[in-house]
Amino acid sequence: MYSYNDRIRAVELYIKLDKRVRAIIRQLGYPTKNALKSWHREYERRLDLPKGYARSKPKYSQEQKETAVRHYLDHGRCIAFTIKALGYPVRESLRSWIHELHPELHARVVGRSNGVARPPAMKQAAVIALCTRQRSAHAVAQELGVCRPTLYNWKNQLLGREAPASMKSTNQSPPSQERDELERQVESLRREVRQLRLEQDLLNKANELLKKGLGVDLQLLSNREKTLLIDALKEHYGLPELLAQLDLARSSYFYHRARTAVGDKYLEVRQSITDIFESNHRCYGYRRLQASLTRQDVTISEKVVQRLMKQESLVVPRPRKRRYASYLGEISPAPENLINRDFQAAVPNAKWLTDITEFQIPAGKVYLSPIIDCFDGMVVSWTIGTSPDAELVNTMLDAAIETVAETNDRPVVHSDRGGHYRWPGWLSRMNDANLTRSMSRKACSPDNAACEGFFGRLKNELFYPRDWKNATIEQFIAAVDSYIRWYNEKRIKISLGSLSPIEYRVSLGLAA
Template structure:
């Protein structure tokens, strides 16, 4: 990863102020220790210097003199340490102590006798300047911390691009430590703008009731609906609101449909019987129910074992007509499902039954059931999932909305089978589809007078 000059400068600023590589990494989240040492060595003030001797105790005026040279005059800490005879880590300690307390701890009695040239000792004005410099530096560091930790911004973010609202949030977090005028000046924010944002931030949430309703609808629908479907449900309830508002509220409430990919189950066992023509030919549109059926088998792998689902999907509205669930992808699973589907047909209805080239759809019993019912077989090309994409899409919705992102380690096989069956019932009865005018498959059929 390439770091910007701003990111490098921020890291070196913290290192210079704290003297602790660990604190730099903990605060900024970057870089690694070797990289930080590499950056340090690229600048003269961080070159390695020989071991120095140091006195047991230094007088306060010497400490102030050293801090003045390092911070006000801008001399490198390590070069000053080499000249004076103290270790850099000790000088960093003095800087931290002075920044925190505004003075140094009382000296212990020592036999060391240190002579300091009076002309080198800073005046009262120098001390005030030093304090102001250190306070300004600490403010910059704290603002950087809040930008990273509160606003979740990238460590190299340019603070000039922050919105007024974001600046107001940072000021709120630091106004007990620094004066409001100083913070506003540092962030280039007018006080009037801060007060405006402060009022807006703490204003009563006008979407309070709507927010609760959106959370309820999301959880009532198996945490499976995105903002478009939630918007449709709200519209059906008579709540007219913008999709953008729904999307923003769902983002604020972390209402996210979880997704996870897993290896797809493959039932292909070779060309055990002659394949039939692809009658569907990727045309999944049907003008009436029971014209075109799609089928396939999908696998669920949980800690307790594997579960298989075999449904019939009607191309007319995507409704799962019948399905079987079991622990083995055998002939009984597929054939029982087909028998139940055939029983639901009215006289004269002879749909096309489209599948992939799995072994279940090439065994004699499957072929016999199709033939006796007067149905038409249709098969995808070998290894061509788009030929059965509508059924694959159904499985994708099922696993995204019901299976992925949930913990199944403590679930028994019988409990999981019930979960799958509950989802299939919910899909038929309650799951709305934009292609059906915001109705579920069952409600859509009722609305057009189709018996179910």
Template sequence: MFAYEDKLKAIKLYLKYESYAAAINELGYPSRGALIKWVKEYKDNGDIRKENTRKSKYTNNEKQQAVDHYLEFGKCYSHTCRMLGYPSRELLRQWVKDLAPESRKLKRNGLTLTSDEKEAAVLSLLTRGDTSAQSVADKVGVSWEVLYKHKDQLLSKGVPINKMSESTNTDINKLKDQVKQLQEEVYYLQMQKDILEKAGEIIKKDQGIFLEKLTNREKTILIDAIRPKYKLSQLLIIVDNPKSSYCYHKKQLALPDKYQDVRAKIIDIFERNKRRYGYRRLHASLKNSGILLSEKVVRRIMREETLIVKTIKMRKYNSYHGEISPAVPNILQRDFKADKPNEKWVTDITEFSIPAGKVYLSPMVDCFDGAVVSWTISTSPNEELVNTMLDQAVSILQKDEQAIIHTDRGAHYRWQGWIDRMDNNNLIRSMSKKGCTPDNAACEGFFERLKNEFFYGESWIDISIEDFIELLDEYLEWYNNKRIKLSLGGISIMKYRESLKLIA
């Protein structure tokens, strides 16, 4: 019997944990069935009785439900009490005796089994599948307790193999074969996993690892890295590399690297130019330094050192606001070749979107050699952005020079401020067709190079607008003075103009 306070404490613990087992484990009382009844009474009445009396009997419906559960689920007293939470085993046994006397378990002490019968009964028990032990015991004619007793006796002595049925032997052999097959599959899957992980560590390809796309040299390096753990013959099969090729590349790898010095030079040029140079400009840089090397070797070294120039394309900024003023003809007609500086200029506006905000660039590009004649950077694509850029560009013109300035049909180049500046400086206007990007391909090509080399593939998370503008300005200075162009003979724009004595 439990005091009122003890019952209430158990109920509150259950409501706290929402678990009968947790409450009972912490208190050490009561039984699960008792706690279920207390909680039910508490939820129904809002409290529990303070008197230390309890019902002396269950309802007839509860008794019948318990007996039915006992008969339906294997005739196990403990299982029924555990699932229903009531009653005790002794009380349930009495209910079964009263309500279903014909279903009570009867002791079969008088039945004696021979040794063969015992072995057959135990074999049926062990291979019964989903059938209950009680059903097997009923067929044999003994209680399940006696059946398990025979099992313990026979297994402790050991049953001869020849006593087992042929079907059992066959099943065991099949299971052994399946286990062996599964072990082999697990072994090869683990080998493939280790190979891919090691390949990711050693080769480091940004596009992902595909064993079938690796060169035989890379496969040889990979095999040697993982070989202590697996057999060579197995690894050669997995990576699909002939043994003769493996032996050849292993021998070659043991030789000194004849490109060791130039390899370091290539990496230095690549990093010094902010990872913007591809193999052609790296080859030209080496040539300018007096190092003669084929482009094929440069490409191979770049591949081995994973020197990759990232290229990404994003949505283009659109400045078209309708037909604000009459459009002028397209004078250039996509002929961007100029015989001298300041003959043909192209311009446009491009947008840079970073976490700190948006930045706009308006450059003036000379078609003669790709020089950026002038540029302005702002956080707003307004009239001042393009007009200031035009004023800077005009300031470098000689009195006898008259440049053709080609633009798209954006609103900035159709406002009166732009038109007045063009007329006052005797400049010639030229415009692309509406929505025809190729008509201004020279400027679009500059923007693509700019963003591939400077913007894409970089993290701008902690960069402010002011810092970004400063970095962009530094890039444009580098573009004019240091960046080499293959079309100019592998030298920078300013050096090219110096070679032509166009500048001092």
């Protein structure tokens, strides 16, 4: 919204330059063509412009807002269903009402590259303590230094949402006339519990032996993998029961068991390759796998790694096209392109790149705004949220500035021509920190190719290969946050001598 002085200045210049709209917008950097013509018509009619903007009557009452938000919360938090049921409003209006009336639903995670993830052993111990109920969930959460929702999220990840949060037994005796019926029901439940326990044990063994996720489809495993699972559990379950559950023929089981007994000279290498592949988001190709094996003092050719990957069905996902763009027009003058596609830096904190990318999952849209250091590709800071607003990029910039607050580093910050990098909040932060702005040319994504490359790797390695149908916004944000930390700390880059960005800086004595 423009002040009175800004509007009167534009109208006077419009009259002086003989109504040349493009020349005025180029000189002032504002407004739009239609807005300028509207101001001129008002000036001709009144010989002046109003001091302020008249506020129109709201289209929807406060009661209608509260009704729409209540319907959204009570019916699965589906914006499309609420609009279809009530007949109003548009999506953006409903989102703003939700953020206004329930700001706690506006999920956002801000992180820096020095965080530490919770170990799996700690999560398992927390879930066991929660389910056995020796203490309250609040007490368990306080002891671990987390909140209760995080504790239940761990339970859902390890046991699934169907598993009860409490497994304490009760000692109520049924009436004698219902005892026979209850005994039949108990027997049926025991069979179901055994079946569920068998399925859970198979999933656990697949995770332990084959490094598969707990949600893996057992029917898609190879016959050799199924044989390994049966051998691991045949002491607790009968062979016919296991064969039926895994849909494996008896002859196939004994065939693969005999082949396993003969031995495979690449058996340990296969396991190592599978471990590396699964522990690195299933995104390492044969070059990175060979580099990882070399770091473990295992010498093997690239062709053998390719063959073993094919035999173990280790497939790296292919890239896809990006969709989201933050360009809002030339709302202010753009600085020069100082980077000029030179994404090499001799020292850290010399050149920073930033942009925004969008993830669309069934639960909603999530946006990521990172800062990438051209020195080694490390993510200096990042913000993940549900709206691509000014707060998303400003919070990320504040976190990045903190990393160089105690040094004399004043990097060049390069971005595309998105409106987020032209708003007053961004400009004031850049000026206060003495940072230099740089922008790509209009509609020229190669000018910010290094940042676009990071988004492509993230989506190909984390987003596209997984099924996010049952994931909540909070779970997806946590997954992206965990990936970025892994990217900084563990993901090796061939260009850095098969080291991760943080390992590379430590090797050069640039980080502790």
